[in-house]
Amino acid sequence: MPSRIPVAKELAEIFKALSHPDRVRLIEELRGSEQDVNTLAERLDLPGPRVSQHLGLLRAQRLVDERRDGRRHLYHLTQPEIADWIVSGLDFVEGRLSTLNAETLEAARRLWAVGGKQQSV
Amino acid sequence: MPSRIPVAKELAEIFKALSHPDRVRLIEELRGSEQDVNTLAERLDLPGPRVSQHLGLLRAQRLVDERRDGRRHLYHLTQPEIADWIVSGLDFVEGRLSTLNAETLEAARRLWAVGGKQQSV
DNA sequence: TGCATATCTGCAAAAACATGCAGATATGCA
DNA sequence: TGCATATCTGCATGTTTTTGCAGATATGCA
Numbered sequence: 001m002p003s004r005i006p007v008a009k010e011l012a013e014i015f016k017a018l019s020h021p022d023r024v025r026l027i028e029e030l031r032g033s034e035q036d037v038n039t040l041a042e043r044l045d046l047p048g049p050r051v052s053q054h055l056g057l058l059r060a061q062r063l064v065d066e067r068r069d070g071r072r073h074l075y076h077l078t079q080p081e082i083a084d085w086i087v088s089g090l091d092f093v094e095g096r097l098s099t100l101n102a103e104t105l106e107a108a109r110r111l112w113a114v115g116g117k118q119q120s121v
Numbered sequence: 122m123p124s125r126i127p128v129a130k131e132l133a134e135i136f137k138a139l140s141h142p143d144r145v146r147l148i149e150e151l152r153g154s155e156q157d158v159n160t161l162a163e164r165l166d167l168p169g170p171r172v173s174q175h176l177g178l179l180r181a182q183r184l185v186d187e188r189r190d191g192r193r194h195l196y197h198l199t200q201p202e203i204a205d206w207i208v209s210g211l212d213f214v215e216g217r218l219s220t221l222n223a224e225t226l227e228a229a230r231r232l233w234a235v236g237g238k239q240q241s242v
Numbered sequence: 243t244g245c246a247t248a249t250c251t252g253c254a255a256a257a258a259c260a261t262g263c264a265g266a267t268a269t270g271c272a
Numbered sequence: 273t274g275c276a277t278a279t280c281t282g283c284a285t286g287t288t289t290t291t292g293c294a295g296a297t298a299t300g301c302a
Contacts, residue, residue, distance in 0.1 A: 007229040008145040010214045011207065016140035020260085024129040024136070037279060050261070052280055063213070071269040071278050082213060085206075086132065092184070092203055093131045108128040141290085158249060171291070173250055192248050192299040 017061040018086070022046060023054050028112060030064060031083040034076035087112035138182040143167060144175050145207070149233060151185060152204040155197035208233035 018024060025044055029035060035043075041051040055075055058064045065078045077083065090109055139145060146165055150156060156164075162172040176196055179185045186199045198204065211230055 004149070004225075004229055005142070005146070007211070007214065007225065008149065009142045011210060012140050012142040012145050014210060014213055015136045015145070019133050019137035019140045021126065021130045021133040024133050025126070028125070028129065038277090047262075048279070049263080049281085052278095053260090056280085068269095073279060079213060085209060085213070088206060088209075089132060089135060090128070092135055092200060092206070093128065104128065108125055111125060159247090168292075169249070170251085170293080173248095174290090177250085189299095194249060 014061060014063070017058055017063060020054070022050070023058060024086070026051070026054055026058065027063070027077065027083060027086065030075060030077050031080070031112065034067075034074045036069075036072040036074050038072070040075070083112055135182060135184070138179055138184060139207070141175070143171070144179060147172070147175055147179065148184070148198065148204060148207060151196060151198050152201070152233060155188075155195045157190075157193040157195050159193070161196070204233060 018027070022044065026040060029040055029043055037048060037051055037055065040046075040055075041048045044051065055064060055066075059066060059075075062078055063082060064075050066073050066075050068074070087109060090105060090112070093105065139148070143165065147161060150161055150164055158169060158172055158176065161167075161176075162169045165172065176185060176187070180187060180196075183199055184203060185196050187194050187196050189195070208230060211226065211233070214226065
């Protein structure tokens with residue numbers, strides 16, 4: 001039954017889209033509300049073109065979408081639950097690095113949880 | 122607050138480990154029980170050394186672990202819930218490709234669910 | 243010991259990615 | 273129209289991954 005192969009491929013592509021720290025942080029920044037490229041670039045302390053490129057990749061994978069307001073390009077998560085899904089992935093981070101202490105992890109967990117909403121996945 | 126950066130980095134590394142179709146399928150194969158390298162290689166129709174290398178990478182990320190039985194190396198998921206987590210990621214695959222019809226996706230969902238256990242994440 | 247099986251490691255070539263920067267496009271306003 | 277702002281695209285370079293294959297190691301058995 002090779003029908004599962006395309007599904008694995010699709011999943012792998014989503015994972016690949018999320019496999020860069022900058023992109024993880026972009027999703028994080030977008031968890032609450034839409035943001036324009038310039039704001040994101042400043043908050044992540046990254047050059048604009050780079051943010052633009054990362055966002056383009058996330059958009060190609062339909063993880064984010066864009067709308068325009070004047071000269072600004074506003075990006076938002078297509079499926080806000082993806083932030084919840086990612087935060088649930090923190091369970092697998094636990095106990096991996098000694099440099100990641102419990103407080104750091106807890107802080108990240110709180111940070112990521114969208115407005116205190118309980119996880120739906 | 123730069124403390125979230127290492128967490129994003131850790132998450133990105135997990136995602137990277139899962140960002141190859143072969144590795145997604147390996148996790149899938151291991152969802153129910155441990156398997157030796159040779160069996161995995163046959164089931165996925167991949168050369169042995171390649172499977173070995175993928176498993177080594179997954180092990181470096183602590184997603185799988187190994188035990189030996191005679192000359193065979195048996196691999197298993199360190200956290201079986203990771204399979205549930207991945208299956209919940211199928212929600213984000215939905216509606217992405219016209220080549221992935223609903224039945225294929227449903228089949229994948231059933232396939233991945235560990236023994237009908239409901240998702241814990 | 244000698245041979246077959248099971249798996250791993252190392253190496254070289256190809257492909258994919260990340261990054262920095264220059265220049266292109268598009269919008270808003272004077 | 274002309275200029276500044278916001279963002280995107282293209283290109284060159286350096287770094288990682290992936291892949292195939294040869295050879296090394298380790299175990300079991302005759």
